[in-house]
Each structure stands twice: as structure tokens, then as C-alpha cells.
Amino acid sequence: MTKLRLPHLDWPLALAVFGLVTIGMLTVYSATSIPGAHQGLWMKQLAWCFLAFGAAWVVAAIHYRLYDSLSWPLYAVSLLLLVAVLVVGTSKMGAKRWIEIGPLQFQPSEIAKIATTFVLARFFDHAKLDLTKVRWWLPPLLIALVPFALVAKEPDLGTGLSFPVMLVAMYFWAGMPLGRLLLGLSPVFNVALFFLTGSIWWFVALFTGLLAFARPKVTLLVGILAINAAVAVALPHMWNQLHDYQRRRIETFLNPDHDPYGAGYQIIQSKIAIGSGGVTGKGYLKGSQKALSFLPMRHTDFIYSVVGEEGGFLGALTVVILYGVVVLRGYRLAAVARDGFASLVAVGVVTALFFHIMVNMLMTVGWAPVTGVPLPFLSYGGTALIVNCVQIGLLQNVALRRREY
């Protein structure tokens, strides 16, 4: 244990997080102030808050070398927990995401996210790492895709996707050339563009541009082309083979909020709440739309719509700026840290946070599907708050020791 020396903390990061948690507390209070089942939840959230700060403190105090050396066992345990949750997990809203131990409930996917970051960082921090070679690509892919598949099966696609997203950022940070990285991602673009546009020609154009930019070796080019060709041939064929009740299942999988019209309804209510807030907002505790019980998740997943209604554009912008500070300070820490492991952990942690922020905020403004991902630091919920603060603790850990090798 190192004695904490306050001046070494990253103060802008700490203050931004403190600001976000404060706004979160106030908003949870406002969102649950109307009579109903959730009244008084803010007190519970306050208790979680102290616990979360304590956890962050402990995580920051332990030297990251210990995390480095424990990364594989941690990863193994988290995978076991992910399998366990599929077997004995508690169902909520049709998804098995929780494990209950006595009065405690936690989501193994959150632990897996951190453990996977450690393992990936440890792997990429290898002395002989050469990401221009294919055999160095594959192990990290496997490391990230196993927890992704397990979490996606719960189903929790929103959280699950943070694994591959984190992986991509860490590939890049560990030195994979951007062109190669995009080329490697091309099957994903392929699938996405096919679903969005219904034709493969958009992808062909994009791919040609990519080739001109990356100029890969012949063997690599052939490999990538083969994968893309396989995807392009198999996908429409597979989709057409499916019958509408099977497609229905896939759609349900992509949108775990099973109620077919519930999701669209929430988004419209969210948009009305935010839009009616205007530039300056209706004032704290004065939102009329949040009073609608039509927004059933107003204190959790849709808390940002309450911020937008009561705080208006200015309030919502403040939150965006605070998140901006957190993310940019986080990436900056990764850039200045001298130790490879620490730097990579910082990138992984910040990317996972950023991804969750984006998925939630774009959902509340109606530009992303409803996936049931809470907003970091703001949404009501103990596990998420603790995990997010632990992530900040890890960043502060890196900040404290940024000059060490």
C-alpha cells in the first residue's frame, strides 16, 4: 500500500466525477420525488455513493502491478461467474444478468469487463508484441470475444458490445496501424451496412477506399477478402432462410426490451421530455413529463431525459462537458503514463465508460436503440455506481504512478 499523496491525483478528473455523481444524486431525488413505488430511493443511492467512493479509494491505493500479476486468475474467475449467471442467475425483465448472494446482487459482466481489461493490457504489454503480424491479433480477439458471447447470451447486448469496442481501442493503442485495424473490422462494417442499406454496394465502395488507404500485403488482402466474401454470401442467404418468427427472435435479441411497442413508446416520451425542456429547462423538481409514469425507467436508464427536461439544453450540455472532461483526461493519462500496462488499462477503462455514455445518451435523444444500459454516475443503481467509481479509481491509480516504469 502506498500512502496517498493528494497532489498526485488527477484533480480535473476527480472533480468532474464528483460533479457528475452530485448531479446524479439530485436527479434521482427529483425523478423519484413524485408519489409512487420509487419514492425515497435517493437515500439508498446516497449510501451506495459513499461505498463507491471508498471502493475507488482502495482500488487506487493498491499498486497496479498487483492487478497485472493477478489478471489471468481474475479473468478465469469472471468467466466462471458469467457461466454461473446463465445457469443460476436471477431474471429481470427477461434477461439473466444478476447473481444473488444473500441480500447482495451483482452483475458478473461488470467484473468481467475489468478483468478483461487487465488481461488484454497484460497481453499487449508483451516485449515481443508486433501487431503487424496476424498471429498477434488472434489471442486478444479470443480473450474479448469469449466474455462478449457469454454476456450477449444473458442477453445484455449493450454491455456485451463494450468488450469488442474496448478491444479495438486497445489494439490501436498497442500499435496496430489504423489501416490494418479498419481492414480487420471490415466484416463488421459489411454486416452493419448490409442491415442499414440492404445492399452490399455501399460496403464495396467503403472497402475499396480502405484498400487504397491501408495497402495490405497480398496474403492479408486475400484473407480479408475471403472473410468478407463469405459474410456477403452467407448473410442475405441466411436471412432469407429464416422465417418471420425466427427473425422475430433475432429482433428480440437485438432489442432485449421485449415489449414490442414499449421501447418506441419510451423513446417518444423521452424526446418529448427533453424537447419540452427547451434551452433553459423547466427548473429543478418542476418537470411535468417526468411525472408521467409513462417513463418507467426515468430514474435509471432514462435519467438523462429528466436532466434534459428540468435543466434544459444548458443542463444537459453541462453533463456532456463533464463527461468530456472524464474521457479526455482519461485518454490523456494513458498518453502520459510511462508504464505500458498502466497506459493500456487506462485506455480500456476509458473506452468502456465512453461506450456506455454514448449508448445511453444517444438512446435518450432517440438516435440509438433501447438496450437497457444505464448512464454512468447518474443512473440509480448500486452495482453500476460502484463499478464506475472503481474504474475511476483505476485511472487515479495510473495518475498516482504515472512517472513509474
Place this chain on the structure above:
Amino acid sequence: MPPGPPRRIRDERFSVLAGVALAGFLLVVLGLLRLQVVQREELSRLAEQNRIRLDVLRAPRGAIRDRHGRLLADNQPSFDIVFRPMPAESLSRSRTLIPTDWLLRISSLVQDDTTVIKRRVQEANRTGQTAVLRRNAPYSVMAAVEEMRADLSGVDVQVAPIRRYPEGTLGAQLLGYAGEINDVELEKRADAGYRMGDLIGKTGVERRYEEMLRGRDGAEFVVVNAMGKRVSTLSEGPPRPPIPGHDVTLTIDLDIQRALEEGMAGVEHGAAVVMDPRDGSVLAMVSKPVYDPNEFSRGITYARWRELIASGNPLLNRAIQSAYPPGSTFKIVTMLAGLRNELVKADTHLPTSCSGGYFFGGRRFGCWDKRGHGSLNLLGALQFSCDVYFYQLGLKLGLDRLQAVARAVGLGEKTGIDLPGETRGLVPTKEWYERRYKGGMPRGALLNLGIGQGELLCSPLQLALMTSVAANGGRAVRPHVVMKVQGVPEFRIEKPTEPGLDTSPENWTAVHDAMKLVVDAGTATVVRMPGIGVAGKTGTAQNPHGNDHALFVCYAPTDVPTIAIAVVAENSGHGGSVCGPIAAHVLRRVLLGDSLATAPPKRAAKRDSTRAVAADTLEVAGD
């Protein structure tokens, strides 16, 4: 990262990541600007005076048809009295409080309990979704609601499809019925997108093929004014059209079903199954007494439901859910087992000839014919259903060999028919006896098993399956009622659950000949058809709770069997004389094309005990 990549490269990479992050945040800001600046007025108006409501566009449930496409179930419009949640301002005030006088007026209008209405209204207010207060309201109620609508805020009339069964009671238990989803089902199926007020298959084909039959409701956002009246549709979300459910085609043949219903008209309690032995498809299935499923789709009161259950429980599909002692029809199995294990041949006489009874272990086991049959060979024993012969054969066989053959022809296990709630029946094994009796199987049990008495229990469907397997010369089939599902070409009938029975052709010839003798010159001469060979077996099962159950199984034509029938009539005496004419009626219709064949004379079914039904129901409950 290899230690110490140059500072410049790190900075470059930082700029890329920072650029991506900034672009993301910029997108959020643009989204905020669009809502809070560009669309502000429109959204504020929606927030303040008008409300968005989600109107569900009900998807029609798939139709059910017979094998020739004739309609057995479809949909008709029902006029429902619904409650639409009130706009936000009034909602936040009345959230916890529903005015008592309002509640009283509504409940007297729709004639339902105030607590029920209150619960539904609260649920609607909580979720913002429409609640159904009265399904399929008669015209008078509708008119009253229309008249008072101005005073009853939130109450409206809505058209929704309900189930219609054009043939009424025909095949009622087989088709099942679809009704409003209840709380337990809703809880269990919340993941599948069910909502309050949805139709769901409760029994029979409606339940088993729920996933196929059920459509997918559409939805439409509409703007409503403070009175809850629709002002316009919302440009925001285009309406999502409802997707109808898949039509299901049954293997049932309406003509054969009608013939069987006519034949069974005189049976008070019982069941019958007609099967195509070539593939196990069920051509007709009747369970008595019957009910009208239309009553259920219109919504049934608790009192009426109690009344139905008390009158012999017509909801029970006795063809698959009740188990009866097979009686002498089981002698087919005993005969097969004896032949297969080479204990007897077609012309074998057993040591003790029939003098009307058989002594074993100091006890006399009687033959049904007290005058005795004399010395018979195996064929003759089946032809005249001689108990004494089969007592001896049962003893020779032993439990293991007998029960193995019984299972091979489909008894003692679920047949795997695509209907819910099938009974397994009972074919006792050694382990079963050890659990049941101290010291294992009691002496004499084998004698009873040999003639189909004792602990044996079979559903009428199992008996039809047994007859089909026998007609096929041992080839197993999978009983099923659905032939195809429209729009699901990969729908397949599953493989049989049992492997069937493998034994020599001579043995099959012996069984077939014996069964034909039963009809030509044995206990079931009433079933003889001009010019067409019929093979069958009668049965009379002793019933400890009342009069004997009558049973009859048969298949025809004997050269290339295309139809197998099993009939069970509770508490009505001898199988040949009660159930034979029913099978004969069906055979005349199907094989002779005699559409003018008259129904067998109605017999006043003797019925002196209601406990018999209770016993059968227990069997199902244990399954």
C-alpha cells in the same frame, strides 16, 4: 506496449481517440439541439396540452382448418368496452384515487365487480396502456356506454378480434379454445411480449400451436386531446402494421369427425379416436361430454364454468387425458408377446381347457363366459376372447416380456401427440410393483395383466396407436393432429417415440387373422362390412367404481389398412354391443362412402356412479 514508444506516436494516437470521443459528444449535443431548439415548440405542445397514446392494432390469430381446408376456427370482431388512461395532468391527480361514483357507474354498466374494474384501471394508469373492461359487450351495453361517454372520461368502445368456432361443439377438446390471458400466464410469458387483454391458447391445438397461431400486434401512435379523443396520428413513429398468425391445417377430416360425433351421440362419457395407421395422423377425435368453445371466447362467468366442470368436466379431453383399463383389447398384446417369444403358435392349445374358470394359487379366476369355451387354439381364444387361455399365456410370459411388447406398441408411455396434457397411462413394471406392494408383485397379478385387467391403464389414443402398430405389422407411427402450418415449410412431424415391434411375418399373419375372426365370427360381428375386411377386438373393462367400461378397437380394410379406430364408452357394459356400432358407423361412412348411413340407435347409458369420472381425472392430475 513495448516500453517507450516515441512520445510523438503516443500523441498522435491520443489525438485519434480524443477526436473520436469529441465527435461522439458532438453527436449528442446535436441530438439535444434538434430536440430542444429545433423541435422545441412541437414537443412542448405535445407535452402541455396533448398527449401521445399508443393504440394497439390487433393482429388476427391464424385460422385452424381440417385436412381439406374446411374452417374449424377463425376470428370475428368483438366490441370491447375499454378504459384508456387519462392525460398526464388528470393522471397525476387521480393516480392513487379513482372516484368511487365513476367506478360504480362503470361496473354497473359493464356488469363486473368493482374490484376487478379498479385493478384494471390502475394497471392502465400505471403503464399508460389501454385496459379491456368488458370483452364482446352485447349491443345494449355498447349503446349505454356510447350514450354516457361524455360523462365517463376514459371509457371507449374498441373493436378487437375474438375466436369463432363455426362448428360449435365439434372437436371442442381437440381444438381447445383461446381466451384472455390471465395473470399467471402473463407473468410466465412476459418475455414473449404478451400484454394484458391478449388472446392466448388455453387448451388443445390452440395452446400447443400458440406460437404459430398468434399474430404479432401492430401499434400506432396517436395524438389525443384532454378528453382522450383521437386528434391525429403522430408523424414521429409510422404505424407498425399487425402481422397475422399462421394458419394451421389439421389432419382431421371433417366428414370423419362428423361421422364419429354422430356415432358417439348416445355415449354420455367416453372418447374415440380415428387414426390413419400408415402415418399416425389423427382423422377424428371425440371426447364426451362436449362443450361449446365459443362460450369461452366470448368470456365465461365463473358460475357457468363451475356448472360445466360439475357436469362431468367436458373440458377434459378424455381421448388423451383419461386412462382406462384396456380390458380384452389388450389380449392383442398378450397374443403378440406369446408369438414373439415362441411360447405359442396360432394353433397351440394350452393345457387347461376353458370350463368357465381357472384355478391358480387356491383362487378361482373366472372367464367372462361362465359356460366355458372348451379347448381353443390361440386364434380361437382371441376370436372368443377366452380369459382362461390368456390367464395361462400371461403366466407363461412373465411380467418383463409382456410389458416390453406393451411398450413397443405404444402403451405405458406418452405417444408424443402434439396436444398438451397427454396421460402416460400405466404399464406396470417389476420396479413399479416393488414400490407399490411390499414383497413385489402379488401372486395372480400376471393373470389379470394377461387379460388387460389389473393395474393396466391406457388412453383411447394409446389404444388407437396400438391398433395402428398392429395393422402396420409392427411399424411405429407418431400420432399427430397438425398436418402443416402455412408459411412455415420446415414444419415436420416428429419421429415416433417407440421403435415399434419386430417379429416374424407369420406371427403378424396370425394376429391379423385372429382379429379378423373376431369381426367375422367372434365377439364383434356387428362391425362386419359387405365386401371389406375388418379386423378388431372387443373389450369390457371391470370398473371398481361402477358399471363396466366398454371398449372396441379395429382397423380396416384388412388387406391395406387405412383406418384404425378406438372407442371407449364409460360405464356402459359390453364392448362389442356398445362400441362396435359406433366404429361400424364410421367405417360405413369412410369405406363405403355411405353418406346416408344412419347413426346407431341411442342407448340410454347406464351410469350409477360419478366416482368413475373422479378416478379418471385423478389419473390426469398425476400425470
